[in-house]
Amino acid sequence: MIKKFWTMFLAVGMMCPLLRAEETAGPVENHPVKYVFLFIGDGMSLPQRMLCREYLRRLQRDDLRINRLPVNGMTTTRCSNRLITDSAAAGTAIACGGKTNYGVLGLDPAGKRLESVAEVAHRNGRKVGIVTSVSIDHATPAAFYAHNPSRGNYYDIGRDLIASGFEFFGGADFLQAKGKDGDLYDLAARGGYRVIRDKSAFVALKPGEAARTLVSCPFSYAIDGDDTNIALAEYTEKVIAMLDNPHGFFLMVEGGKIDWACHANDAATALREVFAFDAAVEVAYRFGQQHPDDTLIVVTGDHETGALTLGFAGTAYSSYPERLQRQRISYEKFSQQLKQLRQDGKLTWEAVKPLIEKNFGLKCDGSDDPLALTASEQERLRQALARSLAGKDKLQDRQAENRVLYGSYDPLCVTATHILANKAGLGWNSFSHTSLPVWTSAWGRQAGCFNGMNDNTDIGNRLKLLVTPLRP
Template identity: 40%
Template sequence: MLNLNKKVLKAGIIATVCLFSCTLCFNTATAKSRTKKSRANPKYIFYFIGDGMASVQIHAAEAYLAQLAEGDDVEGSIKADLLSMSTAFPVQGMATTFANNRFITGSAAAGTALACGMKTDINVISMDPTTSVSYNSLAEKAKEAGMKVGIISSVTINHATPAVFYSHTPTRKNYSDIANQLATSPFDFFGGGYWNNSGEDGAGMAEETAVANGFAITHSLTDLQAQANGSRVIAFDSVQDAGGHTGALYYDMDRSAVSGMSLADFTAEGIRILDNNDKGFFMMVEGGKIDWACHANDARAAIEDTIAFDDAIKEALKFYNNHPNETLIVVTGDHECGGMTLGFANTGYDTAFEILAKQTVSYEYFDANTWAAYKTAHENTTDIDADLWQIIFDNFGLDGAGLSATTDDDLTDYELEKLEAAFDKSMTGTSSNTSQEDSLLYGYYQPISVTLTHILNNRAGIAFTSYSHTGVPVMVLAKGKNESIFDGFYDNTDIAKKIAQVMRVDLNN
């Protein structure tokens, strides 16, 4: 401390003297004091990755929240209720996302760029395109440097985005290989959706290995909260198997129906458990289901998961407020998904985002529960009947049978026709994603529910151009130690390189 004060004093004297003599000296003194200021690495690095999240996913959530609160009819009430992603980050950069062998990237190649600072081919997990050389990830380098490491995701914990930080394998589909690399990892905390079971030595084997490697495994928030600060934990959600959702956390809009854990729960607990180390920690948090919702063109589910992602970021911001000089928070997306946009051909300049609130469950929950039950009970129904009109009204607020006094929610003839056609495809299972029209209308999704979300989205003034990722750039937000180096326009590999620079680690060795 005494030493530092002396240096500051000296710099001050030099600056004062030079102020009267030459600007060259002044610049030198400024450069020197800048070097001094950044000498210590930040102890705490937070890396948030919104899967499938570009600026439109963030702003759709902000516009929805504002119109829900204010309505959009009164002049002067049009605005956006900004998320912390828009208000709390002084630096907002932008990054390109292309993969080594494809312009529109996938989560494995994009994740490899974000974790290792290197381009690779589609589906490769943190290896070079020939899959003969493993790349180093920021998380591995953080561990080598003595930091604790936490990896959190709202999808399965051995899914592509979390996997790029702790594993190396030729394809993201090697789920059991990835699970075993997680189980033998030296990292300290993993949290999120239950790992995929595929592969002959799937989850059971990986859990045995993880326990032998010193991990406690928890299956509820209460169990997780009981784990001591400093312990090594793999934390799963309490609900994994219901609702056909493959081990990921539930969509945030369905979470209360099943008492599931939130991404913010995992983030808060991860921080509590990791925060007992002289050299600090590195934490990666993925909002993975923004992507899944956008693949399915479910705008409301995407919006709610974006808000849930923002809530997880708020946990890091709380931590930042207690450690402002020692923390760096970086937030980005790995790619856009769905070609989501604000504005639709039939609604022109009008928007009514608040009507999305009439959707009560995600497409996933609807398909697995409500629709599945309806279909079983109505095998021989050939047209949408009174039962289904009621279900549609209750779950999506769309009126095809005069169920409400208002006409605002009445379906148009065009919408009725689209919905009847989708109903037939869903009842008979004749939808084909190889037919050009079916693949345009339904993608790989349940025709009835994807048609319902399309109608609702479009009425709100939201549209999607794709069931896949798109090639638009993503935002890079930064707050904290060395935040200014994240300003500007660069490539996604540079995000990892910039973080490595701040951490003073070498990704190449």
């Protein structure tokens, strides 16, 4: 008993130097943090993170950085008028600390303007950066600078972006650049932004060169390996250098494509997007190691997407996440290949079979390969091919059966990703969001404020207290 006591005492004592930077729950008022990072995995909840953990374990690799942060909690996500939220209402809750209705950005249900943590930080003399792997006017990033009753009003959201005056924006192109007041890129340049449209100009950016920077470049899925893209980790590294200043900064980085891959029920693509997101957190974490008393990193999701489950009736108590390695391209790229075949009049089972084998590792040869397709799985693919052949108009006929089977995606592509997921011991039950709470993790100064069970509005409200002016 005494030996056990001393072992525990020594173990706790050894942890103390770590706890100094991480702290535990306590009052946050008047204790601003110089460098505040918020990472949002769109559509990322417990299943997405646990899938990565198990996949990496099978490959004998370290778990994600985000899964190894010391402070952890669960975060509820419902919005004002629905149990299942969307990225606009969830983003508003996280950014502004207030609940709103589905689809609304930066306003409460009565239409009253809510101030975001990015706006509070900027008002307090800090520099602000907003980065995403999807378009920079998409709902999650927009929740930090826009105030609009509809997330779909892209032109007005773009105007809000320019009016924010935040120091750095990075992501894919505006969804609606042209509008009544002119082209958003021209307006941004007139508003003092240095507008960057390709990676080489981004790489050449130096701190102090521009007061305001807008990087708007194409962004494809990590699994498709396009090195003309700027990875989230590259963005994070650059933005830290661009924003560092004596008054501190607030940086939000969104892994927006995690959500899109989960909408499409593409587990292998979602996995790679979480890895790319995690690599960006790793950059901030390394920076934090250099500034442990001045850095806070918060990682959360806005909602779960796809109703991903780590278990499937066909594999019972067995799991094979490592089988996702066999997928080579995203659902998006595979759908483009199928579309091309359809346009060329060559979309046949004989043409599709080798593509399925090459892109997903699924075998049609009846071998004893664990990814060999059974007769019924091949029949599912043939039925899906028939639906794919019918073309897009038929797919959007909103028939309940098609909607449940394929969502709005190419039937053959969705069926291939579903079969691979099932063989990996995974299930998907929706093409939309779910109400599962998300997993929030934190490290650094004031990290303890994010411990335990919270609501998504708590994250915004606590962050707003941490971006007040630094004490002299």
